[in-house]
Amino acid sequence: MGRKYKESCNKNGANLPPNLNNAQTSCAPSRSDGKEIGKEMNVAEAIHSEGSKQQQEKEESDRPGNLLQAEVAPDINAVVQDAVQRAVREAMSSNHHHHSARQTFPQQPLATVVSSSSNIHDKDNEENDGNDLFRGKLWILVAIVVVVAMAVGIGVAASRDDDDDVSSQMAARMPSMAPSDMASAMRLMSLIYPGQEMEDLSPAAYNAIQWTAIEDDFVLNTMVVTSELLERHALVTMYYNLRGEGWVFDSSDNWLTSTSHCDWEFVECDENGSVISLNFRSKGLQGSLPAEIGNLSNLIELHLVGNRLTGSLPTPSFGQLTKLRSLFLDDNRMKGSLPSHLGLLADLEHATFNNNLFTGQIPTAIGRWTSIRSLDLSANSFAGSSIPTEIGNMHLLESLDIAGNQLSSAIPSFLGTATSLTRPSLSDNFLSSTIPTEVFSLTGLLNMNLHNNSYLIGPVPSEIGALTQLITLVLSENRLDFLPSEIGSCSALEFVYAHSNRFGKTIPTEVGNLVNLNQLGLDRNAFTGTIPSEIGAIEGLSMLYLNDNRISHAIPSEFGRLSNLLKLQLSSNRLTSTIPAELSNLKLVRNVDLTDNILTGSVPSSLNMLGRRISGFYLSSNNFTGGLENLLCDSTSLKNFEADCDLVCNCCTTSVGSC
Numbered sequence: 001m002g003r004k005y006k007e008s009c010n011k012n013g014a015n016l017p018p019n020l021n022n023a024q025t026s027c028a029p030s031r032s033d034g035k036e037i038g039k040e041m042n043v044a045e046a047i048h049s050e051g052s053k054q055q056q057e058k059e060e061s062d063r064p065g066n067l068l069q070a071e072v073a074p075d076i077n078a079v080v081q082d083a084v085q086r087a088v089r090e091a092m093s094s095n096h097h098h099h100s101a102r103q104t105f106p107q108q109p110l111a112t113v114v115s116s117s118s119n120i121h122d123k124d125n126e127e128n129d130g131n132d133l134f135r136g137k138l139w140i141l142v143a144i145v146v147v148v149a150m151a152v153g154i155g156v157a158a159s160r161d162d163d164d165d166v167s168s169q170m171a172a173r174m175p176s177m178a179p180s181d182m183a184s185a186m187r188l189m190s191l192i193y194p195g196q197e198m199e200d201l202s203p204a205a206y207n208a209i210q211w212t213a214i215e216d217d218f219v220l221n222t223m224v225v226t227s228e229l230l231e232r233h234a235l236v237t238m239y240y241n242l243r244g245e246g247w248v249f250d251s252s253d254n255w256l257t258s259t260s261h262c263d264w265e266f267v268e269c270d271e272n273g274s275v276i277s278l279n280f281r282s283k284g285l286q287g288s289l290p291a292e293i294g295n296l297s298n299l300i301e302l303h304l305v306g307n308r309l310t311g312s313l314p315t316p317s318f319g320q321l322t323k324l325r326s327l328f329l330d331d332n333r334m335k336g337s338l339p340s341h342l343g344l345l346a347d348l349e350h351a352t353f354n355n356n357l358f359t360g361q362i363p364t365a366i367g368r369w370t371s372i373r374s375l376d377l378s379a380n381s382f383a384g385s386s387i388p389t390e391i392g393n394m395h396l397l398e399s400l401d402i403a404g405n406q407l408s409s410a411i412p413s414f415l416g417t418a419t420s421l422t423r424p425s426l427s428d429n430f431l432s433s434t435i436p437t438e439v440f441s442l443t444g445l446l447n448m449n450l451h452n453n454s455y456l457i458g459p460v461p462s463e464i465g466a467l468t469q470l471i472t473l474v475l476s477e478n479r480l481d482f483l484p485s486e487i488g489s490c491s492a493l494e495f496v497y498a499h500s501n502r503f504g505k506t507i508p509t510e511v512g513n514l515v516n517l518n519q520l521g522l523d524r525n526a527f528t529g530t531i532p533s534e535i536g537a538i539e540g541l542s543m544l545y546l547n548d549n550r551i552s553h554a555i556p557s558e559f560g561r562l563s564n565l566l567k568l569q570l571s572s573n574r575l576t577s578t579i580p581a582e583l584s585n586l587k588l589v590r591n592v593d594l595t596d597n598i599l600t601g602s603v604p605s606s607l608n609m610l611g612r613r614i615s616g617f618y619l620s621s622n623n624f625t626g627g628l629e630n631l632l633c634d635s636t637s638l639k640n641f642e643a644d645c646d647l648v649c650n651c652c653t654t655s656v657g658s659c
Helices: 002-006 036-061 067-072 076-098 110-123 125-162 164-173 179-192 203-214 227-241 291-295 340-344 364-368 389-393 413-417 437-441 462-466 485-489 509-513 533-537 557-561 581-585 605-612
Strands: 267-269 275-279 301-303 326-328 350-352 374-376 399-401 423-425 429-433 447-449 453-459 472-474 479-482 495-497 519-521 543-545 567-569 591-593 616-618 640-642
Touching (some): 179 227, 203 227, 340 364, 364 389, 389 413, 413 437, 509 533, 533 557
Parallel strands (some): 301 326, 350 374, 423 447, 447 472, 472 495, 519 543, 543 567, 567 591, 591 616
């Protein structure tokens, strides 16, 4: 349609719009022999002709396939027609007022008015001067209209040139629809996206509109906006945006069928037909979550674990899921910061964001989650010099995991006000300063993980003795320097990992009170003195790591009572004396490492009993004498053996020996 305005008429220096060029006379002659009235007639006829032409073009534009074009571009010819009509009316009105004594004409069609004007001109020659003024005004106004129309045409043409890409994309995205389908699509648009244009939609949203308008036979009220309509559209948009054709279905792929969306796989509805649960755990979703997910306003559970989701959480639409109680986004590739709109999810009870690429600070808005019970933000790239104090307001919070980020604050003392907290994990960050005593006021703690915060210093507070329900204590890879005797009061402890610190002095004998202990790791520290014989009373102990310290004196014979011991690591210390024969009672032991000590004497022959079960036996870098006799000869499981070369082993082979 825009191509018409690139043509013009150049006769007699005139430059008229093409809608006037197509009139009976392409270019009006210059004024001579009283023919000026003919020009007025041609103007009127041109307008009438253009009106007929506009009607024909309108009928053509109403055909399928031209509907979009008719809506996208304004009709410039209609603009010109309307402008010229207004110009003639104003000129006639001006002439009428100028000659107030002349008769008044009733309203007539424009062509009739111009014809009547011609008759008056013939009868009133004496008023030529007045009519000259009238005609002058008329043509000045017509000229102004022509210039304005041409400017508008040029502007629209330029706009069209700028929007060529958009138009071509729209043409590709919007195949020809039947008028009824297009009407249905536009009605859906007005309901779901009020005030927006079709070209503003994402490809997925447009595809969802088109599918609903053309292919969806499900009986749906599309005359008014309903939650059913919004939810169905949100699901279809998710299908297109998250590559539904590649999803892993458990049974059959029944999405985008004309059944109720409540029957689609992964979707659960309540008795009212509202979507309350989506379970896409490891179903092959790819892409970013569309903003339309916010239309699932009745959603209670959203499981998106283990997919290939990318992009950030849509905002503010995600904040519309105000009924959400369970949100599982872990093990994806999502990025960006967590939006503050998440604070609107006041009913949230369980939320996992771990193992993604989220950045920025942990938003303070999460403090509004007063119903939250478990929160996992681990294995991301959250940073900042402070952990939100608002976490202390989460009085129902039981599990908090912020491990594996880049947080650099001190351990917040306000954690002590989260009175229900039982499992805090703050490992693998850059936390600094000392462990606040307030944390140990949480007497219900079951697990505490402070592993690998290289700037965490000072002693373990003696208040740790109040944690009588504590099962797992992880303090490894820090700069802590003192382990208090009060740890012996943590009678429920099963796992203690405190390796790679700077613990000095002796190992507290009260460790022997931890009768439920399964694994004890105090290796790679600076403990001195003797090994507490009381450890021999922990009959359930399966792993004992005391290697890489400065422990001296003998190996306690009481270790022979550790009937469930699987691994004994005593290497790189200053142990002396001989190997106690009681170690032969370790019926289940698989690995014994005594290397790099000052042990002397011969290897007890009773240890031959170990040879049938043991897979790793390390004796090198000691001062043993004599031979190994039949220690290894009956072994059927030994894979690794190290000993000094001066030990005699008649049955050793190169596959098990280091000599």
